[in-house]
Amino acid sequence: MNTESQQNIAIAGAGLMGRLLAWRLSEKGHQITLFESDSLDKPVGACHTAAGMISPLSELFHCPLPIYQLGMQSLQYWPQWAKQLELQTGMPVGYRRSGSILIAHPQDRNELLQFQQELNAKLGIENSHQLQWLDNNALRELEPELDRFDQGLFLATEADIDNRKLLPALLKALELNKVQLREHSPAECFPGKVHTENSTQDFDLVIDTRGLGAKKEVDGLRGVRGEVMVVETPEVQLNRPVRLLHPRYQLYAVPRANNQIVIGATEIESEDMSPISLRSTMELSSALYSIHPAFAEARVIETRVNCRPATMDNLPVVDGEPGLLRINGLFRHGYLLAPALALQAESEISRVNQPTEQVT
Ligand SMILES: Cc1cc2nc3c(=O)[nH]c(=O)nc-3n(C[C@H](O)[C@H](O)[C@H](O)COP(=O)(O)OP(=O)(O)OC[C@H]3O[C@@H](n4cnc5c(N)ncnc54)[C@H](O)[C@@H]3O)c2cc1C
Known part of the structure; x- marks a missing residue:
């Protein structure tokens, strides 16, 4: 003290x-x-x-x-x-400071490019080293389970x-x-x-x-509903948070101890704290399944809902x-x-x- x-x-x-x-x-x-x-x-x-x-x-x-x-x-x-x-x-x-990885399915490859361009515009090209392109080999080295993806971005600082x-x-x-x-x-x-x-x-x-x-x-304070699921499987081992970029929704998968993975999150302009909707469950699950088919057998062990405290800006x-x-x-x-x-x-x-x- x-x-x-x-x-x-x-x-x-x-x-x-x-x-x-x-x-x-x-x-x-x-x-x-x-x-x-x-x-x-x-x-x-x-x-x-x-x-x-x-x-x-x-x-x-x-x-x-x-x-x-x-x-x-x-x-x-x-x-x-x-x-x-x-x-x-x-x-x-x-x-854990192991960075995070961004991936996109081949048909959504533009999402990765757009992400890179947006960050370069906001941070200046001199900071572009913070984003590292990964080809299939480099991606597999960091995350062997992501071998279905031919490209990704590595954000080592995260x-x-x-x-x-x-x-x-x-x-x-x-x-x-x-x-x-x-x-x-x-x-x-x-x-x-x-x-x-x-x-x-x-x-x-x-x-x-x-x-x-x-x-x-607090002026203009509002709640923004967010839903996450926790799944468990020994079949897919991730070493760090992975984000799947998609034109309609975003998925992140954050690996935790005991083969658990937190997947999320929805962002809905509502202060409804009721349980997760069927739609959100389906979207999160199918996005996860699209990363690796072995997620099909993952067990859903928890769903969580809460509202984030947000100001107008x-x-x-x-x-x-x-x-x-x-x-x-x-x-x-x-x-x-x-x-x-x-x-x-x-x-x-x-x-x-x-x-x-x-x-x-
Ligand atoms: C689905 C979801 C996923 C998220 N993921 C991330 C993430 O990956 N990374 C990240 O950085 N952030 C994330 N967040 C955001 C993060 O959780 C919030 O920004 C953070 O919890 C806000 O902290 P806080 O202490 O201000 O509010 P809270 O965590 O909401 O805590 C407020 C506390 O005040 C108490 N309280 C309320 N009224 C009173 C009262 N009258 N008297 C006494 N106590 C009271 C409440 O019971 C509560 O314990 C996520 C949020 C959600 C919902």
Whole structure:
């Protein structure tokens, strides 16, 4: 722990952003109280549903440059923070930096070219080395199971983290750092104050990381429905996230421990949290099957649905007023952006915390 002057800080919302920030700030010696409306052991936020990809280049195709820039910054910190968490808690967090691979069926080859052109236009040709064309041999060397594809793109910089391991590890670290944990405590946030059903508590600073729970307070915040499936098969072994580009839909397959693969994700402008639709199940399954026929015998072991908290321009928000900081709108980029946004919050707190100069 360092000696930066201690503040009494409340964080509302123990999703990804709330947990990561609570951990970072408690490591810095601040006294933290974390409020969560649901259970801490079985999180209900979007963070629990996510695939955990940390993919600034893949996302840049659809997103503005700041998402890429914040994502590249996060990529500098994830390895160090993941290692620190593992050492502190003795729990693995499943951080992997093996890059990711983009493929397309021969008839959709233009999708790969279009992807490359779009990224070159956004990043400048001097950054084109971040995208590496793979011929069939190079592709097979990295991913032997993708031998049906004659070309692909390799994005070596990209990483992923197993959110189902990271979230419990963060919780354990918070317990070790003596963070006050208040689960089943829906909170309302005000400058310097948190209201719960039973009490109002004063704090030096309140940080609102309630995701969609802060809809009333964050202008234009909306939920964007996402559906994923988890399948299990020993027949197809992938070493890294693979994305299939297709004119109508996109599929990613993120391999996890125990022969499991998370496949996703739909993106539907709706706040409907009901179970996955038959259509989405069919589209995700058939896209996966088109990568390798052995997926036909994969077992579907879980389906997940949640809504991503998104602003009108799909960019994150870090703002507030004295005594209150709001971090929201992480949309489909929570794992990609969280470290960079946590660092922004930390520097804001240090700045406000600086002793003002005495004028004599
Ligand atoms: C299908 C899907 C796939 C995704 N895949 C990826 C991916 O591969 N990579 C990536 O970077 N991102 C991905 N995301 C996005 C990522 O999950 C989100 O951006 C991230 O979870 C947002 O984090 P958050 O902490 O802001 O919100 P959340 O994770 O939603 O957490 C908000 C928390 O606040 C709590 N809360 C709500 N109201 C209150 C209240 N009144 N009081 C106290 N607590 C409250 C909630 O219970 C919840 O625990 C995906 C999302 C989905 C849905």
